[in-house]
Amino acid sequence: MNTSEHPSLPFLLLVVLLLLPAAYSIGVNYGTLGDNLPPPSEVAHFLKTRTTIDRIRIFDVNTTIIKAFANTGILVSVTVPNGDIPSLTDARNARRWIDANIKPFYPATKINYICMGTEVLHWGPQPLIDSLVPAMKVLNAALVKEGFNEIKISSPHSLGILLSSVPPSNASFRPGWDVGTLKPMLEFLKQTKAGFMVNPYTYFGYSPSNANFCLFKPNDGLFDKATGITYTNQFDQLMDAVHVSMKKLGYPDVEVVVAETGWPSGGDPANLHANPVNAAAYIGGLMKKVNSGDGTPLMPGRKFETYIFALFNENLKGPSLDEKNFGLFRPDFTQVYNVGIMHAPQAQAPSPSPLGAASASDAPSSAASPWDDAPFFNKSKPLTGSPVQAPPTSSNTNASATTNTDGAANLNVNFAAKSAAAFILAMTLLV
Ligand SMILES: *[C@@H]1O[C@H](CO)[C@@H](O)[C@H](O)[C@H]1NC(C)=O
Ligand SMILES: *[C@@H]1O[C@H](CO)[C@@H](O)[C@H](O)[C@H]1NC(C)=O
Ligand SMILES: *[C@@H]1O[C@H](CO)[C@@H](O)[C@H](O)[C@H]1NC(C)=O
Numbered sequence: 165m166n167t168s169e170h171p172s173l174p175f176l177l178l179v180v181l182l183l184l185p186a187a188y189s190i191g192v193n194y195g196t197l198g199d200n201l202p203p204p205s206e207v208a209h210f211l212k213t214r215t216t217i218d219r220i221r222i223f224d225v226n227t228t229i230i231k232a233f234a235n236t237g238i239l240v241s242v243t244v245p246n247g248d249i250p251s252l253t254d255a256r257n258a259r260r261w262i263d264a265n266i267k268p269f270y271p272a273t274k275i276n277y278i279c280m281g282t283e284v285l286h287w288g289p290q291p292l293i294d295s296l297v298p299a300m301k302v303l304n305a306a307l308v309k310e311g312f313n314e315i316k317i318s319s320p321h322s323l324g325i326l327l328s329s330v331p332p333s334n335a336s337f338r339p340g341w342d343v344g345t346l347k348p349m350l351e352f353l354k355q356t357k358a359g360f361m362v363n364p365y366t367y368f369g370y371s372p373s374n375a376n377f378c379l380f381k382p383n384d385g386l387f388d389k390a391t392g393i394t395y396t397n398q399f400d401q402l403m404d405a406v407h408v409s410m411k412k413l414g415y416p417d418v419e420v421v422v423a424e425t426g427w428p429s430g431g432d433p434a435n436l437h438a439n440p441v442n443a444a445a446y447i448g449g450l451m452k453k454v455n456s457g458d459g460t461p462l463m464p465g466r467k468f469e470t471y472i473f474a475l476f477n478e479n480l481k482g483p484s485l486d487e488k489n490f491g492l493f494r495p496d497f498t499q500v501y502n503v504g505i506m507h508a509p510q511a512q513a514p515s516p517s518p519l520g521a522a523s524a525s526d527a528p529s530s531a532a533s534p535w536d537d538a539p540f541f542n543k544s545k546p547l548t549g550s551p552v553q554a555p556p557t558s559s560n561t562n563a564s565a566t567t568n569t570d571g572a573a574n575l576n577v578n579f580a581a582k583s584a585a586a587f588i589l590a591m592t593l594l595v
């Protein structure tokens with residue numbers, strides 16, 4: 165090629181790369197509560213060849229899915245269903261469980277985590293909570309015996325484990341759970357070099373007045389007097405609240421894994437903030453944050469292993485429409501919104517400005533979308549009310565975050581299965 169007359173190939177490639185949205189590697193939760201979802205083999209092929217998704221988490225030990233991801237290089241986190249936890253405190257059962265669910269598939273499928281249950285502290289009941297850490301230890305011993313030293317064991321928590329998160333410097337785990345379960349769990353995670361898994365959802369902390377704070381958009385922030393830090397987004401606030409709580413128990417250095425976080429692209433009419441523009445803003449901001457390696461104000465430079473909730477819209481979830489609309493993709497593999505998660509050429513599709521200062525009103529105005537008139541941030545209306553929702557306690561495991569307070573009018577705490585962080589988030593006073 166005559167470089168004096170034509171731009172060089174490397175130069176052209178550079179230009180092309182700069183024009184494409186940044187491609188971020190990220191994990192997703194692959195839930196399967198849909199009657200129209202593609203077969204796991206197609207899902208594995210799609211993720212490997214078309215997306216930058218490099219790890220998945222599943223909510224069971226479905227062997228069809230585990231097999232489908234063999235030789236893809238995609239990491240797979242599997243989950244022990246809550247009901248199976250007590251039996252795994254028995255060494256023989258633990259060995260059998262490994263023999264049945266891990267051994268036939270590993271290492272062809274790169275299983276990286278076994279999650280012991282899902283939000284066990286949040287949902288209980290108490291005997292399950294009591295068996296959680298013992299089961300993690302016994303199952304780990306079985307893994308080590310088998311020589312599967314690369315597979316780690318952890319257990320994802322809803323942020324109902326926090327007593328408060330505002331301001332982060334004053335956060336702590338709820339009494340009872342703190343030394344009863346979380347301290348021994350953190351000690352186990354430290355010894356096995358595994359991450360502490362949390363499910364922070366700023367979606368459940370949304371109110372019209374803190375929309376931008378929840379969505380990684382410009383806002384006045386939350387000032388923490390004790391540290392002098394101004395938090396510019398709720399994700400950092402929640403992560404630092406977790407960090408401070410861990411530090412209080414003596415475990416500031418255990419890695420934090422974001423096992424679930426997301427934002428629905430559609431929802432019940434009452435939840436106008438569940439829309440594709442906001443979902444793109446949140447997920448786009450999240451991917452940018454976790455891939456930057458910047459960490460948070462109190463965890464600078466940390467890169468959090470992160471799993472978006474969820475891969476697909478799942479039509480059998482519910483009862484709310486929000487629950488059905490957390491997916492990045494529709495069952496036919498089309499994107500619900502574009503946040504640079506596809507390899508080219510899909511990455512060039514127009515995107516609803518995921519990262520900018522756009523407010524909900526900047527949604528494409530061609531049609532009267534239900535989210536066009538989403539409520540705005542109103543600085544002159546201070547929020548009032550308690551900063552803490554009452555999360556389910558270990559003795560009342562069926563309570564689904566009740567005592568909603570006024571400032572969180574739009575906070576749909578009856579979010580059924582999505583448990584979530586509602587309670588602790590409620591109020592974020594933007595001054
Ligand atoms: C495993 O997942 C596939 C795909 O979702 C589903 O069709 C199958 O029924 C599941 N198997 C079990 C045992 O749950
Ligand atoms: C710190 O948290 C405790 C317990 O939640 C609460 O009682 C106290 O008011 C908080 N202090 C500040 C300064 O927020
Ligand atoms: C903002 O809040 C103030 C104080 O509650 C209220 O007077 C005002 O009407 C609100 N503005 C808008 C645009 O809602």
Ligand SMILES: *[C@@H]1O[C@H](CO)[C@@H](O)[C@H](O)[C@H]1NC(C)=O
Binds near residue numbers: 562
């Ligand atoms: C929790 O709620 C479910 C569904 O409403 C019900 O079947 C179950 O008995 C309840 N459990 C407790 C401990 O109240």
